[in-house]
Amino acid sequence: MRLPKSVQEIAEVIGHEKALWLVRQLPPCGKRDRRRNLYVPKPNNLTTNHKLVELLGWADAMSMCEAIGPKTLQPSLQYYDRALDNRDILTLKDKGYEVSQIAREKGCSEKWVQNVISARDMHRAGYDALVIAHALRISVLAIGCILDIDVPESSEPVKRNPPPKPPSPQFDLGF
Numbered sequence: 195m196r197l198p199k200s201v202q203e204i205a206e207v208i209g210h211e212k213a214l215w216l217v218r219q220l221p222p223c224g225k226r227d228r229r230r231n232l233y234v235p236k237p238n239n240l241t242t243n244h245k246l247v248e249l250l251g252w253a254d255a256m257s258m259c260e261a262i263g264p265k266t267l268q269p270s271l272q273y274y275d276r277a278l279d280n281r282d283i284l285t286l287k288d289k290g291y292e293v294s295q296i297a298r299e300k301g302c303s304e305k306w307v308q309n310v311i312s313a314r315d316m317h318r319a320g321y322d323a324l325v326i327a328h329a330l331r332i333s334v335l336a337i338g339c340i341l342d343i344d345v346p347e348s349s350e351p352v353k354r355n356p357p358p359k360p361p362s363p364q365f366d367l368g369f
Contacts, residue, residue, distance in 0.1 A: 196338055196345055200269040204232075207261045208254045217269045219249055228272040234263040277339030283310045284340070310340060317341050 197205050197213065205213035220230035234246065237259040241247070246255040279300075286296045293311070297304045309330045316326045317337075323345040327334040338345035 196335060196347070198270060198274050198335065200267065201271060201274070203262065203267065204258070204269060207258050208250065212250065212254065213269075214271070216249055217271050220269070228270055230269055232267045232269060234258050234265050234267060236264045239264070273333075273336065274339055277336040280310050280336075280340045281342070283307055284314055287311055313337055314341060317343065 196202065197210070201213050201217055204216060208216070216232075217230060220232055223229050223231045232246070235244065237256060240255060240259050240263075242252070244255065246258060249255075250258070283296055283300060286299065287293075287307075291299070293304050293307050296307045300307070309332060313326050313330055313332060316329065317323070321329075323334055323337050323341075323343060326332070327337050332340075334345045337343070
């Protein structure tokens, strides 16, 4: 399963599980509760009392510094965790709950519940994750997390902007 880009960069160095654990250990920063900051220094500036060493240990911290540093990262798992929570929708549907009951229990709209269920049905029918994402207007990453499938990295947004309006005709007024 693909992680958000901000976390994937870390996971490529220290592994999937350690990256998830590390991001969840970071304290909130700033006005937004979901914002996390992680400074990765140059390898020669890493000290034994650095927060990265405290969290990961010397070897993994040094690997991060060599691969990423110096850089300030703002990793976020907000949407990833929300997508993981949406797996419960499928579990409840399998237990025989109605769409309206699931929506009330999960605190979301019936349309969202139906979209999640439709995504699974489309996947079972053999549709590609990108097709499902565009049909239901759910991000490809969310589809991957909800259905626990590997999805390609998409460079194109799910909700495309409409084409620009043609310019209004201009008439020469002879001035």
